[in-house]
Amino acid sequence: MMGQNIPRVLIALAFSAVLSAQGINIPHNLDKLAERATESVDVTLDAPLLQLASEFLSKDNADEVKVKKIVSKLKGVYVRSFEFDKEGQYSMSDVEAIRSQLKAPGWSRIVSVKSIKGENSEVYLKRDGNQVAGLVVLSAEPKELTVVNIDGPIDPEQLSELSGHMGIPSFGRSKPKTGNTTASK
Amino acid sequence: MTRFEEQLKQALARQDPSEDFNARVLAAVEECRVRRSTGAWRWRARWAHSWQLAPALAALLALSLGAIYQQHQRIARGEAAKEKLLVAMRVAGAKLHEARDRVSKVEAMEVQ
Numbered sequence: 001m002m003g004q005n006i007p008r009v010l011i012a013l014a015f016s017a018v019l020s021a022q023g024i025n026i027p028h029n030l031d032k033l034a035e036r037a038t039e040s041v042d043v044t045l046d047a048p049l050l051q052l053a054s055e056f057l058s059k060d061n062a063d064e065v066k067v068k069k070i071v072s073k074l075k076g077v078y079v080r081s082f083e084f085d086k087e088g089q090y091s092m093s094d095v096e097a098i099r100s101q102l103k104a105p106g107w108s109r110i111v112s113v114k115s116i117k118g119e120n121s122e123v124y125l126k127r128d129g130n131q132v133a134g135l136v137v138l139s140a141e142p143k144e145l146t147v148v149n150i151d152g153p154i155d156p157e158q159l160s161e162l163s164g165h166m167g168i169p170s171f172g173r174s175k176p177k178t179g180n181t182t183a184s185k
Numbered sequence: 186m187t188r189f190e191e192q193l194k195q196a197l198a199r200q201d202p203s204e205d206f207n208a209r210v211l212a213a214v215e216e217c218r219v220r221r222s223t224g225a226w227r228w229r230a231r232w233a234h235s236w237q238l239a240p241a242l243a244a245l246l247a248l249s250l251g252a253i254y255q256q257h258q259r260i261a262r263g264e265a266a267k268e269k270l271l272v273a274m275r276v277a278g279a280k281l282h283e284a285r286d287r288v289s290k291v292e293a294m295e296v297q
Contacts, residue, residue: 053266121284
């Protein structure tokens with residue numbers, strides 16, 4: 001009986017190791033939203049894949065040089081973004097499942113904006129001493145839900161430097177259309 | 186007998202070979218045999234057995250093709266990862282930009 005449980009325990013341990021390595025766990029419910037979304041982005045890049053991707057970034061392209069600098073010390077980049085054709089396609093419990101993980105020690109919310117139109121933005125930072133060890137951006141709009149989880153030392157200012165490049169509008173200009181950046185449906 | 190006939194008779198007269206003739210012929214035969222056993226003849230002999238190298242060459246070819254395939258796969262995975270990374274950075278940058286923009290709007294409203 002005990003012997004039968006050992007593989008399960010090992011799987012659970014391995015799974016929890018993966019989750020802790022990732023920092024926060026993007027719930028499986030969230031991935032199911034892709035079925036209802038008109039456009040979705042699903043990016044899961046762990047450290048080895050980031051390293052590989054980094055090797056293929058061009059040294060001659062200024063944007064890619066910036067990205068290479070940003071990701072050089074990262075452990076993982078995880079993005080889930082969904083665009084829907086009508087409202088009410090996701091529930092706040094989907095967002096709450098992530099929010100609750102961000103109440104863990106080390107995490108602090110640095111930005112929280114809620115509008116009457118239901119456009120909510122939250123930015124969380126994970127601090128390790130004086131260093132930022134992780135960044136989570138939660139953006140919940142009536143027809144759009146985005147979760148960005150960057151695991152590892154990152155300077156949010158470096159990300160802001162991408163503003164005005166790679167299809168990201170310069171700060172102060174009109175709202176970016178994330179639909180242009182989606183990779184898959 | 187004219188002088189010409191005498192010269193002709195003399196030229197065609199039978200002569201015994203020199204004493205070392207046999208030795209020189211045998212030496213020439215030996216030299217020819219040695220020359221065959223070296224150089225081009227040796228290479229020709231080797232090529233005649235080249236089929237014995239076929240498995241090694243096939244293994245080398247298989248290893249080379251495997252290495253080329255793996256490199257091709259690595260490039261494909263790398264390019265795909267790069268594209269995903271760029272998409273992720275665009276989304277992250279855009280969402281941070283949105284958050285910042287909203288904060289600015291709220292601050293502007295508070296000032297007004």
